[in-house]
Each structure stands twice: as C-alpha cells, then as structure tokens.
Amino acid sequence: MREVRVGGVRCLEVEAKSVLNRVRGMPFEWSINPYRGCYHRCVFCYARRTHEFLERDGVDEWGSVISVKLNAPQVLRAELASASWRGECVAIGTATDPYQPLEGRYRVTRRILAELARARTPAHLITRSPLVIRDIDVLRELSTAAGVTVCISLPTLDAAIARRIEPTVAPPAQRLRAVEKLARAGIRTGVAVAPILPGITDGETELREVYAAAANAGASFAWHTLLNLGDVARDSYFAFLAAERPELTGAHERLYRGKYAPRAFAAKIEARADAARQSVRFDPPATLRARPNLVQLSLL
Numbered sequence: 164m165r166e167v168r169v170g171g172v173r174c175l176e177v178e179a180k181s182v183l184n185r186v187r188g189m190p191f192e193w194s195i196n197p198y199r200g201c202y203h204r205c206v207f208c209y210a211r212r213t214h215e216f217l218e219r220d221g222v223d224e225w226g227s228v229i230s231v232k233l234n235a236p237q238v239l240r241a242e243l244a245s246a247s248w249r250g251e252c253v254a255i256g257t258a259t260d261p262y263q264p265l266e267g268r269y270r271v272t273r274r275i276l277a278e279l280a281r282a283r284t285p286a287h288l289i290t291r292s293p294l295v296i297r298d299i300d301v302l303r304e305l306s307t308a309a310g311v312t313v314c315i316s317l318p319t320l321d322a323a324i325a326r327r328i329e330p331t332v333a334p335p336a337q338r339l340r341a342v343e344k345l346a347r348a349g350i351r352t353g354v355a356v357a358p359i360l361p362g363i364t365d366g367e368t369e370l371r372e373v374y375a376a377a378a379n380a381g382a383s384f385a386w387h388t389l390l391n392l393g394d395v396a397r398d399s400y401f402a403f404l405a406a407e408r409p410e411l412t413g414a415h416e417r418l419y420r421g422k423y424a425p426r427a428f429a430a431k432i433e434a435r436a437d438a439a440r441q442s443v444r445f446d447p448p449a450t451l452r453a454r455p456n457l458v459q460l461s462l463l
Contacts, residue, residue: 169268172202172227179232182239182275183253191254191287195239197271200229202263203291205329206403207358210258211395226331229265236274243282250309253279255288262292264331273298280305285453289355291316291332293341299348306350306451315342316355319364320372327407328360339380346381349451353377353384356436360390361418362411365432370439383447387436389429393422 165176184194201208204226242248255261261272276298279286286305288295295302295313305311315338319325322334332338345352354377359365370387377385392400397419404412418424424432 169265172229172265174265175228175230176233177230178234179238181242182232182235183242186254186257189254189257191257192251194254194257195235195275196256196258197232197235197261197275198229198259198263198265199232200226201259202226202229202265203260203329203332205291205332207328207360207390207392207396207400209391209393209396211399229263231265231269232271233269235271236278239275239278240281243278243284248282248284250282250284252285252287252310255286256290260290260292261288262290262294264292264294266292266294267297273301276301276305276311279311280308283309285310287312287314289314289316291329291338293333293337296341296344299345299350302345302350303348303451307454310351310453312351312353313345314353314355316357317373317377318356318358318360319369320376321364321369324363328363328403335376339376342377342380342382346383346448346450349449351383351450352381352447353386354380354382356385356387358388358390359432359436361424361428361432362414363408365435367435367439370436371442374440374443378443378445381447382445383450384445385440385443387440389424389432391423392419 167174167176182195184196186192186194201210255272255275266272276286280301288311290313302311302313317335317338318328320335322336325332325335342352342354354373356370356373359370374385401412401415404415418428423429
C-alpha cells in the first residue's frame with residue numbers, strides 16, 4: 164500500500180484481491196466499488212459504515228481517507244474470464260461514488276467499464292457526478308456490447324439545499340446537463356430521487372419538479388427511496404440536523420428510533436412520490452441496443 168496526498172485527501176493506493184462482490188437481498192447480484200470512502204461527504208450516506216470495517220471513522224474520515232483499488236481492472240479481467248462467470252449484470256458504485264473527484268486522476272472506473280465491454284458483461288452504474296460524461300465513449304461501447312444503464316442521483320433541484328446535504332457534489336443543474344448529454348449519446352439514463360429527506364425534500368411539488376426536470380433532460384426513468392439511518396449514517400445525519408435544521412431533530416428522533424421510518428409514514432411519502440412521478444411523462448431519445456453475441460450464435 165502506498166499513501167499519497169491529493170489536496171486534503173489521504174489516498175491509500177491498495178491492491179485488491181477480488182473486485183466482483185456477491186450481493187444478497189438487492190435487485191442485483193454482483194457489485195463493484197472502485198474506491199472505499201467517498202469525497203462527496205453526503206450527510207445521509209448509508210455506506211459510511213463500511214469505514215468501520217477497517218476501524219476508520221465513518222463520520223469524519225469518510226471523505227478524507229479514501230482507498231483506491233489501483234489494480235481493480237486487471238483483477239476484474241481475470242474474474243470475468245473465469246469459467247464460472249455467467250455474464251450477469253453488475254452494479255457499479257453501490258458503496259462509493261465511482262466518479263468522485265479522484266476518478267479524474269486514477270481512471271479506475273473508466274478501465275473497469277472497458278473490461279466489462281470487452282467481456283460483454285452488462286452493467287448498471289450510479290453516481291452523483293457529471294464526471295461520468297467524460298466516459299461517454301466507453302459507455303457507448305459497453306451499451307452496444309452488452310447493455311448499460313447510468314443513474315444520476317438527484318434528490319433536489321434546490322442548489323442551496325443540495326450544497327448542505329451533498330457538500331462537495333456538483334449542483335443539480337450540472338447533473339441534469341449530464342443526464343441530457345448521456346441520453347443524447349444513446350445511453351439509457353435515469354435519475355434517482357434519493358434519498359427523500361423528511362421535512363426537507365419531501366414536498367409533492369418539489370418532487371414533481373425533480374421528475375419533470377429529469378424527463379425534460381431525456382431520462383428514461385426515475386425512482387425514489389426514503390431516507391434510512393443505519394449505523395454511522397445516523398451520527399452523520401443528526402450532526403447535520405443539529406447544525407443546519409435543529410427544528411427537525413425532535414421529529415427525526417421520533418421517526419428514526421430504528422434504521423427505517425415507521426411503515427405508515429413511509430407509505431405516506433411513497434404515495435406522495437408516486438403521485439408526483441405519475442404526473443410526469445418520460446419520453447426519452449432512442450438508446451443504443453446491444454449487438455447479438457456472434458460467437459455464441461455461431462456455436463448454435
């Protein structure tokens with residue numbers, strides 16, 4: 164392991180032994196995370212708890228100590244070449260943003276996408292960063308080789324709120340421009356209105372505006388999820404409330420006695436978000452289609 168400083172961030176350049184992670188209880192079965200830790204420092208991030216696995220502080224060190232898996236593309240190539248690999252869809256960025264600023268320096272995510280295209284393995288990628296448009300060429304290659312979906316996280320259109328809850332993320336307008344550029348390039352792109360924050364971003368009018376902006380930018384879809392507060396994320400989020408929205412602290416203490424809000428409250432927010440989404444029509448541009456696997460067809 165080698166440690167370097169990039170701005171105020173300690174970058175730990177590590178060698179990964181494996182890259183494909185088996186996932187249980189999620190809509191996908193495999194995930195890849197090119198980094199551990201995330202510069203974005205979103206106050207609600209559920210992935211902060213992963214720092215505890217390495218005995219690091221998931222509140223204060225989440226954005227300042229980041230591991231970079233330098234050899235991830237090479238390891239992935241070997242894993243995708245294994246006789247046991249079945250070419251299942253892989254989710255990229257489930258516990259870190261694959262396009263956080265360090266990606267501009269290391270290009271680990273870009274090289275991972277190239278390996279997935281080479282192995283004709285479909286992927287779903289989620290990010291909050293417009294840096295993803297740098298890799299439109301590789302995303303187009305993967306899209307025609309196997310299929311890819313890019314999802315841009317956008318919980319609010321309010322730039323001031325976004326700055327407080329996602330302190331180092333590009334403003335909402337820049338993310339919408341990224342959606343537009345990806346969609347125009349033929350890449351299937353959507354928006355994650357996530358998480359919905361009670362008392363902050365949960366108004367039906369505000370939610371409808373996000374969905375409408377996503378549709379106008381060419382998004383193929385949008386989905387939402389309500390805030391959950393597991394280990395470490397709870398500490399981070401309540402620190403944010405105490406500093407920025409102290410009047411909401413008591414209500415959140417009652418709502419989040421556990422990881423999730425009560426079912427009745429969650430159902431109310433779900434109905435509100437569904438109503439907002441159903442009032443918006445998504446009419447995206449045409450997307451690239453994966454080419455048939457000519458090698459497999461010839462065998463048949």
